[in-house]
Amino acid sequence: MMLSFFEWMGNLAFSKALGASVWQFALIQAIHLVFLAVFAGAVLIVDLRLMGRTLTDRPVSQVARDAQPWLIGGFLGLLITGVPQMMQNAIREYYSIFFWIKMGFMALALIFTFTLRRQVTLAGGGATAVTFQTKVVGLVSIALWAMVAIPARLIGLFS
Amino acid sequence: MLMLIKSVFEWVNEFPSSIAIRESIYVYPAILTTHIVGMCVFAGLVIMMDLRLLGFGNNSTSISQIQRRLFPWQMVGMAISAVSGLVLVYTQPMRFYPNVFFWIKTVMMLVAGANVVAFHYGAYRSVADWDTQVKTPLGARVSGVVSIVLWGLVIMSGRLIAYNWFQ
Numbered sequence: 203m204m205l206s207f208f209e210w211m212g213n214l215a216f217s218k219a220l221g222a223s224v225w226q227f228a229l230i231q232a233i234h235l236v237f238l239a240v241f242a243g244a245v246l247i248v249d250l251r252l253m254g255r256t257l258t259d260r261p262v263s264q265v266a267r268d269a270q271p272w273l274i275g276g277f278l279g280l281l282i283t284g285v286p287q288m289m290q291n292a293i294r295e296y297y298s299i300f301f302w303i304k305m306g307f308m309a310l311a312l313i314f315t316f317t318l319r320r321q322v323t324l325a326g327g328g329a330t331a332v333t334f335q336t337k338v339v340g341l342v343s344i345a346l347w348a349m350v351a352i353p354a355r356l357i358g359l360f361s
Numbered sequence: 362m363l364m365l366i367k368s369v370f371e372w373v374n375e376f377p378s379s380i381a382i383r384e385s386i387y388v389y390p391a392i393l394t395t396h397i398v399g400m401c402v403f404a405g406l407v408i409m410m411d412l413r414l415l416g417f418g419n420n421s422t423s424i425s426q427i428q429r430r431l432f433p434w435q436m437v438g439m440a441i442s443a444v445s446g447l448v449l450v451y452t453q454p455m456r457f458y459p460n461v462f463f464w465i466k467t468v469m470m471l472v473a474g475a476n477v478v479a480f481h482y483g484a485y486r487s488v489a490d491w492d493t494q495v496k497t498p499l500g501a502r503v504s505g506v507v508s509i510v511l512w513g514l515v516i517m518s519g520r521l522i523a524y525n526w527f528q
Contacts, residue, residue, distance in 0.1 A: 228524055232517035235400075239516060243405025246434070247419070256430045260422050268419045272412065348398065355397050359390045 205296060212292030220290040227290060234283040238351065241276030244269040245315075245347055248323060252340030254332030261330050266323035273315075298361050300353040307353070311346035319343050370454040382452040389452060396445040400519075403438025404512050406431045414505030416495040423492045424501075428485075461527045466518040473511035480504040 211217060220227055250256040251265045288295050295301040322339045373379055382388045412418030413427045450457050457463045484500030491497055497505075 224524070228521055229517075232520040235397075235516045235520050236513045238397075239401060239404035239512070240408055241405075242401035243407075243409040246402060246405055247409050247431070250434060256434060257422060257426065258430075260426070264421045265419075268421055269409070272409075272418050351397065351401065352394055355394045356390060359393070 208292040208296040211289050214289065216286075217289040217292065220286055227287070230283050230286055234280060234287065237276050237279030237283060240272055241280055242347070242351070244272035244276055245343065248273075249340040249343045252323065252332075252336040252343075254337065258332065259330060261328045262322075262336065263324050263328070266320075294361050295357065298357045300356040300360065303353040304350055304357070307346055307349040311343070311350055314346055315343065367458060370458040373451060373454045376451075379452050379454070382448070389449075392445050392448050392452075396442055396449060399438050399441030399443075399445055400516065401438070403435055403442055404516060406435045406438065407512055408509060410435075411505040411508045414497055414501050414508075416497060416502075420495050424497065425488050425492050428488075457522070459528045460522050460525065462518040462521040462524070466515050466522070469511050469515045469518065473508060473515065476504055476507045476511065480508075 220230075247256070248262070248266045248269050251258070251260070251262055257265055288301075319339050322336060382392075409419060410427055410431055413420065413422070413424055419427055450463075480501070484498055484504060487498070491501070
């Protein structure tokens with residue numbers, strides 16, 4: 203059933219049109235990486251703060267609130283440039299273990315970011331304390347998003 | 362000059378360690394992935410600083426604080442991406458040499474570096490006067506835009522090295 207969905211996706215006129223132009227596809231890939239940098243910056247500035255490794259005299263909640271538009275904007279940019287790549291290479295993605303590892307960790311990372319991490323970053327009010335809990339949350343967030351980005355690079359290299 | 366650069370690339374191309382990594386199935390992807398991770402740390406935190414300069418992000422923190430506290434992490438990211446990037450070139454010099462995107466990337470990095478120097482010896486010297494303001498002086502905003510555009514082009518041309526167009 204999943205395979206037929208990927209076959210259908212790969213056969214859409216939109217996917218075929220993307221595949222016909224190498225330029226278009228390459229540019230989408232390149233822009234995807236720029237959004238990755240924006241997103242990574244917005245994740246890291248908060249996670250490093252949670253771990254007490256940067257901006258320690260600023261309240262976590264303030265750093266997180268400031269970074270939030272770029273976290274969401276960066277992710278939307280990644281989505282807009284990522285989905286067409288998946289559609290164009292639908293069958294390759296379906297058979298790539300790294301694609302499924304990326305998707306699995308993305309689901310986990312999204313849930314974690316918008317539940318537990320959000321709660322911890324916004325809960326403290328004006329507090330600047332670094333606790334065991336904030337350290338763990340920052341570290342888990344970095345690890346989860348790294349497990350999205352690393353397999354992503356490997357999809358194209360091992361297929 | 363060009364002949365000299367070319368002969369250095371050709372010379373490195375024959376090093377046994379360069380050939381060994383080139384022919385390994387796993388080492389090259391591992392280094393390439395490390396390069397991307399380093400890029401995320403470096404460019405991500407540079408962009409966070411640039412957004413602050415433009416008044417588009419992190420505005421509740423003062424500019425000098427952002428600069429001082431993000432700088433060590435930007436350097437960590439730069440070290441990871443610079444070392445892994447040099448190793449990538451070391452392993453496939455004759456693939457990079459004729460690649461136009463590789464040279465565009467190299468030149469953009471040099472210009473971006475010059476922009477950093479210009480900012481620190483220019484607009485940033487008077488930071489005490491506008492440290493907490495959202496709207497920064499023109500010089501600082503220009504540096505921020507130039508930095509985002511140049512590092513964006515570095516990332517994009519880096520990705521496009523995979524394609525051997527215009528060779």
